[in-house]
Amino acid sequence: MKPKILLVYTGGTIGMRRHPETGSLAPLNFDRLLDRVGELRQLDCDIHHVSVAAPKDSSEIEAADWIEIRDLILTNETDYDGFVVLHGSDTMSYSASALSFLLLGLNKPVVFTGSQLPIGDLRTDAKENLITSVQIASLRSTSNEPILREVGLYFEYKLYRANRSIKLSAEHFEAFSSPNMQPLITAGVHLEYDTRNFIQTRAIPGIRSLANIPASVYLLKLHPNMSEWAFRLVEQADGIKTVVLETFGAGNAMKSKQLVQMLQYCQENEIAVINCTQCAKGSVSMGMYEASSGFKKFGVLDGGDMTTEATLAKALVLGALDLEVEIFKKMLIS
Template identity: 50%
Template sequence: MNKYRSKILLVYTGGTIGMIKDYETGALKAFNFDELLNRIPELSHLDCEIQTVSFETPMDSSNMNPEHWIRIADIIEDSYSDFDGFVVLHGSDTMSYTASAMSFMLENLGKPVIFTGSQLPIGDIRTDAKENLITSIEIASLRKNGRPVIQEVCLYFEYKLYRGNRTTKISADHFQAFASLNFPPLAESGVHLKVNEDQLLRSGRKKFKVHRDLDPSIALVKLFPGINKTAVRAMVMTDDIKAVVIETYGAGNAPTDQWFSDLVKEAVSSGKFLVNVTQCSGGSVMMGHYETSSHLKKAGVISGKNITTEAALTKLMYLLGSGVGPKVFRTIFETSLRGEMD
């Protein structure tokens, strides 16, 4: 009896990993993924079948927006029954945003969707692209008891597999470009591939569903010493803004100036959803732990707990697009839906 070969769909959206250097001119040009096996013969040793699909016009991830997220979700949904896993090649700059958004858009995911990319082009001598790509495909191919080992949206970079909605890009220069400071890696690649199965999400047998309605009517306010009323009001009280993520200090602390407290109360009273996340790389919001956060809690600000800014923003888009009512909005946001917070 032949051993089962996983079928993996490689989705190229753009980014450095899809570029190759012309050594005669020094210029970068798009890589033809139809020639993947010729360029990376190591892939032929993986026990899987690889097919590729690309965005019509590959893009720099700085131009990524919710419309492109929907395009990725469409590709996955259209191919869901035909493939065992998906590897999405994406520019690193906004990869954490896209991976976070995809985690909310793909409900009851029973197969791996792994985002990866690289800091150097695939044809560069010192590139990290080959290892990231090969290991991402290998992880997407893992099966146990006839089912995929990974059943969630992940991000793989520099020997570590992370839950996608727990990641943040931390470096523009180092190969270790991403971190997940509030949640351990799901897998680590060394001499052996070690999967931390106790940390994995399991969808059960529920029906896979794609959510396409995203509402980007949100704003992000990063507090800093000296921030003024005019700037905060302009971002928080704009009519078209329905929700605001406030990046506070430390464990969720903010100025206790009267103007700031009054503005927060006014925004919440007007029906806007305000979410408190820490601007620290790691750690959690604990509103009420200090006096400088008690006024936010009393005003009805939502606790982001230890969620990343990327996940907070995309979760708001998802909840607003889903039409979640004001009476349950806070409760649902403060509840972990895809393993995005503790």
């Protein structure tokens, strides 16, 4: 029996076509997708499609959209063998990371992809990204089980673990990377992969039924000559459960009275603070330098080599669950 793959369209360049006279972009009629990408018929799978209620530019994506994507996939979980999510590239790593947590325990392939150019353009990257994403989602073992059982992000010949990906370029076709982890699959003449690098996940109670993800995270990027108000905002905002602190190098920060006051406030009010490096490659190592040695006394969590996108998405999803503070903090860095 052929694998059944569901395309989930959320918006973005990949689902657009350029008007031949005006050059303006308009949404593509997905009923004609096979006409525009006839190569999909050569794949040994049945392809169907569904769209979110209101496709949008990915810069407009919010947590409510993550829940809608999750629900579309879970509603069709038993009817399909794999899923390909078509998404704008600007916030794809955020969404893919969020879905990797919202779909824990699904153990079916979910591949996010998009493009830098519309699918109808002469030099588009959309066709290859779409075709190979569907092929990856269709991969089956000799026992007819899915080979990939996690959420990935495919772009320009490489499949990355979703929550290890970052957007690297606004112009090049090789728009994404995973600086601290090798790609799960590399597409050449053949799809090259080692199944030992793939993972299976277990569901967290309540995560599949989350109906709302509040804005509970404050992302603070340190930089020279910071204003005092940037540190005080956390005290003025309601509902903050996590501060994602983007630090220098291996997790370092300037000597700042305002930063210390913010950390004291967070500790006293059971707000988790997690230290993430601004560097694309490498990891936090608190205490390696004097500039980070003071963090531990305030209970700041070591974010290791997690990307900012994954850290923020994970903190938002976990923050929506009714977890005890210490359990929440432990899960945030696990």
